[in-house]
Amino acid sequence: MARLSLDATRQQALSVSLATGAYGLSFGALSVAAGLDVWQTAALSLLVFSGGSQFAFVGVIGAGGGAAAAVATSTFLGLRNGFYGVGLAPVLRPLRGARKAWGAQVTIDESTAVALAQPAEDLPARRAGFWWTGVGVFVAWNAITVLGAVLGSRIGDPADWGLDAAAAAAFLALVWPRLAHRRAQAVAAASCVLALALTPIAPPGVPILAAAAVAIVAGWGHPRPEEVPE
Structure with a gap:
């Protein structure tokens, strides 16, 4: 049973890694279009x-x-x-040195979600979920980002290809699967309305900061559930 549990966790991690890494194509192209070069995008x-x-x-x-x-x-x-480190501490402890630094780097939405979606009593599965997902997304995201940046540097203006709204669409695609509860959906809707209202009148970046502040204040004291749908 333990072997089957680990195999299932690794398969889940692989599917999440490939699905998430695919968004790197959009990011790479949009980053170059925003004025960064391929090397800056990769970095x-x-x-x-x-x-x-x-x-x-x-x-x-x-x-x-x-x-x-x-x-x-x-x-x-x-x-x-x-x-996320608070919830993952019992799963990853003890980590030291380079392994600790590497663990911090791959502590992201996806690695946390897959790790904590495994049964609480199955510590090996939780650890496998974290490491396989974190490393898998890291490799896929960075490789596909470079591909997107190279392609983006050759296609010209993204608006000509209908890619000028891809950043918002990709961001929504990353966030939407996590809005499994009505409270999260309501907070997301309120944040979106505020950002849209501020966009014509506020400097770039301020609408996103304001929307994030709303989400943080509204979510204060309401911990994230352990099982996050991917």
Whole structure:
């Protein structure tokens, strides 16, 4: 049974890794269109490695916002990954040295979701879910990001191909499967309305920050469920 459990977890991790990595194609193309070159795009994926934060960064830059606004928006959205460590600590303990640093780098939505979706009493499955998903997404995301950046540097203006709205669509696709509860759906809708209302009047990056602030305040004191649908 233990072997079957691990095999099922690894299959789940692989499917999540491939599905998530595919969005790297859109990110790579949009990053180049926003003014970053292929190497800068690759470095952003390698070092930041947080899809929502990366899309927010290039979205602000592409809209004409400054580097400070882009970094602030990206950082704000990336803070959630730090909180995942609280739920994952019993699963990953003990981690030291390079392994600890590597674990921190691959602590993302997907690795957390797959790990905590396994039975609480099956610690090996939870650990397998975390590492297989985290490393799998890391490899797929970075490889496909480079492909997207190379293709994006050759297609010209993304608007000519209907890709100018791809950042918002990809971000929604990453977030939507997690909105499994009415409260989360209501908070997401309120944040979206606020961001849309502020877009015509606020500097680039501010609407996203305001929407994120609404989500954080509304979600305060309501812990994330352990089983997150992917």
